[in-house]
Amino acid sequence: DIQMTQSPSTLSAFVGxxxxxxxxxxxYITNWLGWYQxxxxxxxxxxxxxxxxxxxxxxxxxxGSGSGTEFTLTISNLLPEDFATYYCQQYNSYSWTFGxxxxxxxK
Amino acid sequence: xxxxKESGPTLVKPTQTLTLTCTFSGVSLxxxxxxxxxxxxxxxxxxxxxxxxxxxxxxxxxxxxxxxxTITKDTSKNQVVLTMTNMDPVDTATYFCVYSNYGDxxxxxxQGILVTVSS
Numbered sequence: 001d002i003q004m005t006q007s008p009s010t011l012s013a014f015v016g017x018x019x020x021x022x023x024x025x026x027x028y029i030t031n032w033l034g035w036y037q038x039x040x041x042x043x044x045x046x047x048x049x050x051x052x053x054x055x056x057x058x059x060x061x062x063x064g065s066g067s068g069t070e071f072t073l074t075i076s077n078l079l080p081e082d083f084a085t086y087y088c089q090q091y092n093s094y095s096w097t098f099g100x101x102x103x104x105x106x107k
Numbered sequence: 108x109x110x111x112k113e114s115g116p117t118l119v120k121p122t123q124t125l126t127l128t129c130t131f132s133g134v135s136l137x138x139x140x141x142x143x144x145x146x147x148x149x150x151x152x153x154x155x156x157x158x159x160x161x162x163x164x165x166x167x168x169x170x171x172x173x174x175x176x177t178i179t180k181d182t183s184k185n186q187v188v189l190t191m192t193n194m195d196p197v198d199t200a201t202y203f204c205v206y207s208n209y210g211d212x213x214x215x216x217x218q219g220i221l222v223t224v225s226s
Contacts, residue, residue, distance in 0.1 A: 096212075
C-alpha cells in the first residue's frame with residue numbers, strides 16, 4: 001500500500017493566520033491527491049482534488065499544491081469555522097489510503 | 108443532489124459477519140463513471156478505505172482487509188452492500204458510505220453508522 005504521512009499532527013494557530021499542512025506519499029502518485037476537512041461528529045468534506053483543484057463551493061482561502069510525492073494544503077486568513085481536522089488521501093492506486101490527519105486548533 | 112445513507116446493525120459480536128447497506132439517490136450505478144464504496148473511522152482515529160464498486164462491476168478493496176470484505180451492488184434498488192467477516196473489537200468504527208466519480212476522490216459521504224463490536 002502507498003503510505004501517506006501528514007505533518008504536523010497538531011497545529012495551533014490564531015484566527016487570521018496562514019497555515020500549511022504537508023502530506024508525503026511513499027510512492028509517486030502524480031497529482032492523484034485529495035484534501036478533506038472533518039469536524040467532530042461529521043462526515044469528511046472534500047476540499048481539493050487532483051492536488052490543486054478546488055471543489056465547488058469551497059472558499060478560495062483554501063489552496064493545494066504539489067505533485068509526485070510532496071503535497072501541501074494552505075489555508076490563508078484562518079477563520080473560526082476552519083478549526084477542524086484535515087486529511088490527505090491518495091487515489092492513484094487500486095487501494096486508496098489516507099494520512100493520519102492534522103488537527104488545527106485555536107491558539 | 109446526491110445523498111447516501113448507511114443502515115445495518117450497530118452492535119455485533121466478535122466472529123460475526125457484519126452486513127451494511129448503503130441506499131443512495133441522485134445517481135445511478137448504471138451510469139458510466141459512478142462508483143459507491145465504504146470508508147471507516149475508528150473512534151478518534153484516521154480514515155481507512157474499505158471497498159468500492161463501479162458501474163462496470165470493477166471492485167476495489169483495502170489490501171489489508173481484502174480477504175474479509177465483499178462489496179456488491181443492486182442497481183435496481185440503488186443499493187450497495189458491504190459484508191465483513193470475522194468481526195473483532197478493533198473493527199469498532201463509524202462506517203461511511205461514499206460516492207466517487209471514476210478517477211476522482213469521494214465527493215459525497217453519508218452521515219455514517221457507528222458499529223460496535225463487543226460480546
